[in-house]
Amino acid sequence: MTEEIYSPWKENYPTGVEWDAPLDKCSLYSYIENAVNKHGDCLAIDFLGQKTTYSSLGQLINQAAVGLQELGVKKGTRVGLCLPNTPYSVIFYFASLKVGATVVNFNPLYVEKEIAFQIEDSETEIMVTIDLALIYPKISTMLSTTNSLKKIIVCPFSGILPPLKGLLFRYLKKKDMASINEKNVFLYNQIMDNDGKSNPEIIDIDRDIAVLQYTGGTTGQPKGAMLTHSNLSSNISQMKLWFPNLTPGTESILGVLPLFHVFAMTTVMNFAVAASAQMILLPRYELKQALKTIHKKAPTLFPAVPTIYAGINNSDDLSRYNLSTIRYCISGGAPLPLEVKNDFEKLTGCNLVEGYGLSESSPVATCNPLQGINKDGSIGLPVPSTKLSIRDIENPDQMLPTNETGEVWIKGPQVMVGYWKRTEETKEVLVDGWLRTGDSGYMDEDGHFFLVDRIKDLIICSGVNVYPRIIEEAIYEHPNVSEVTVIGIDDDHQGETPKAFVKLKDDTNLTEEQLIKFLSDKLSKIEIPSQIEFRMELPKTMIGKLSKKELKAEEQTKNK
Known part of the structure; x- marks a missing residue:
């Protein structure tokens, strides 16, 4: 080729x-070293009013790196992060990379089945999480229900808040805090109780996997995209x-x-x-x-x-x-x-x-x-x-x-260099270096x-390719429309036909007939949705982008 x-x-x-x-290719931890050396007094993180400079962040990362090594983390160890956006995410991300580990990102909103699959597939050995009742119990269960996970590090949510907010959280939000008493669970303060002088690891930036980023990919079950430094x-x-x-x-x-x-x-x-x-x-x-x-x-x-x-x-x-x-x-x-x-x-x-x-x-x-x-x-x-x-x-x-x-x-x-433990899927998506x-x-x-x-969202109507994005762009032109998602649904005559799901802006009205009339000079006849359903909310992914998966599943269930 x-x-x-x-x-x-x-x-x-x-x-x-x-x-x-x-391009400036380097180990990711070197970003921290550079920021500390050149801008140590500058703010690195402001989390709900709790502020951390780059000098302080660098020291916290170094202490976390030593703590990880004392738990047995070495080059190539998979360290999972199951955390909401907090300074802990930054600290343990860069600490893991400093000691040569591979970070595995977990969505804290996943159910136990999804977490267990990703732990086992990635062979995650240590998980860093937080003491919130919404998250911690799901992770602690994994110690006994998965083969890979050996240890958990638990970070206190109140510990990263400004002092007064942290105090109020501990006393007023007790029901939101998890009870922690399992074996092989280590508290944040235990991990950080050291001088921060870790044994340096030599990073091969082209070969060492920095992050296993799980994704559905173009099709199929979630796979870990191997991303190097x-x-x-x-x-x-x-x-x-x-x-x-x-x-x-x-x-x-x-x-x-x-x-x-x-x-x-x-x-x-x-x-x-x-x-x-x-x-x-x-x-x-x-x-x-x-x-x-x-x-x-x-x-x-x-x-x-x-x-x-x-x-x-x-x-x-x-x-x-x-x-x-x-x-x-x-x-x-x-x-x-x-x-x-x-x-x-x-x-x-x-x-x-x-x-x-x-x-x-x-x-x-x-x-x-x-x-x-x-x-x-x-x-x-x-x-x-x-x-x-x-x-x-x-x-x-x-x-x-x-x-x-x-x-x-x-x-x-x-x-990426490929999918983790997925040789065939890697061959399907990487061709002579092309993705x-x-x-x-x-x-x-x-x-x-x-x-x-x-390509998988393409709607084929009577043999004609119809693209949902073109229909969505046209519907967005209506001043009353806030959000829209278009999918293909089964049709006895055309094979497939477009259906639009629409969320309106607050305090506005719009009927199906009015919207179809609005689209009449913006779309071809075959692109005009055969059905329009108005909803108060539309399904979204974990980062807030509109999701078609749930709507497709609903329509498939209707047709069974």
């Missing part, structure tokens, strides 16, 4: 950014090149997305530390708390997903909040509707750009330029040192010309890329 691909993006790159600029540091270097006007030691990033998700792990945690920026962490996303935090803490960067930006746009009391300190936002995880982008930029004065990627690409592969042309509906240009190719879905050896839709393939230093994304899209003559949809 030839490596010669048409690369018009190189001639259309934003001013001040070079596609072939050298080189993969993840390459992606951070690419982002720093893409944001050339940031000043180390002065920026602040609002972190409302969960750090256990690859998008926030990279764009909030890793990027903040690499830029010596302050992380303003919230344990979860809640609209009013986020608005108050922006108003009070004045972040300059705000990575999020489209539903969060849309929620802020639609808030009914925005005049109370100053959102003007936000300069740059990168949206990921789902397509960014043009209306949402435009409204948020008018509201804040910031640059909101859409990026694209997957867990398998660390995750950022493309992004719209901060300075330069942003084309409506585009996911942007390949980030530095990254190539994209559009392949014929039936004959993937064939590269398609511009403006023809096929499967998006990615090649770059941020692409098959399972997404359909096209490239225009200027090298801007456009996603059409997930």
Whole structure:
């Protein structure tokens, strides 16, 4: 398979950014060392008012690293993190990497069955979690129900709050705290009771797996994408090149997305530390708390997903909040509707750009330029040192010309080395260094890329390809629509037909007939939804992006 691909993006790159600029590949822990040495007095984390400088964070990470080594952690040990957004997430992430361990991110909202599968599949030996009744009991059960998990480290939630808040939490929220009395469970203070002088591990950045990031991939059961130090540091270097006007030691990033998700792990945690920026962490996303935090803490960067930006746009009391300190936002995880982008930029004065990627690409592969042309509906240009190719879905050896839709393939230093213990699945998605994304899209003559949809979400109506995203974009143009998801449902005549699920903005009304009339000049007849269902809420994933899975399952159940 030839490596010669048409690369018009190189001639259309934003001013001040070079596609072939050298990347700073390194061990991830070196970001901490650099931040401590150059910006030790700068704030690293603000968590609900409890502030930590980079010097203090570096010391906590060093102590946690010694504690992990004393528990037997060595190079290659899988250390699980099952935590909400807290300083503990940052401390044990970098401490694990310092001693050569592999971090395995767990969603704290998973049920026991999902946690057990991931523990056994990843062979996680030590889990770091928190003493909340909502989370800890699920993890403690794993000591007896899984073969892999040997030890648990429990961190106190009250211990990371400002002193008065911590005191009030211990006394007023006792019902929210878990009882801890199992064997092989170690308290945070026990782990941290040392001088922080750990035995250094030599990291091979190209071979050593920094993170096992579990993902459904393009299909099937969750799999661990193996991301090396080189993969993840390459992606951070690419982002720093893409944001050339940031000043180390002065920026602040609002972190409302969960750090256990690859998008926030990279764009909030890793990027903040690499830029010596302050992380303003919230344990979860809640609209009013986020608005108050922006108003009070004045972040300059705000990575999020489209539903969060849309929620802020639609808030009914925005005049109370100053959102003007936000300069740059990168949206990921789902397509960014043009209306949402435009409204948020008018509201804040910031640059909101859409990026694209997957867990398998660390995750950022493309992004719209901060300075330069942003084309409506585009996911942007390949980030530095990254190539994209559009392949014929039936004959993937064939590269398609511009403006023809096929499967998006990615090649770059941020692409994973493979799936953990999944040789066959790895062969299916990694072809001569190219990552098959399972997404359909096209490239225009200027090298801007456009996603059409997930190949698996494609709706085939009477043999015609119908793309849910195109229908969703049209429905979003209606001023009363807040959120929309389109799926294909069975149809006796056409095989499949589109169905739209719509959430309206507060205090607005819209009927199915009115919406169909609104769409009549925006969509072809075959794209007009055959059914429209209005709902108070639409299902979302753990990071807040709209999810089709639950709606498809509902429709399949109806047809049985």
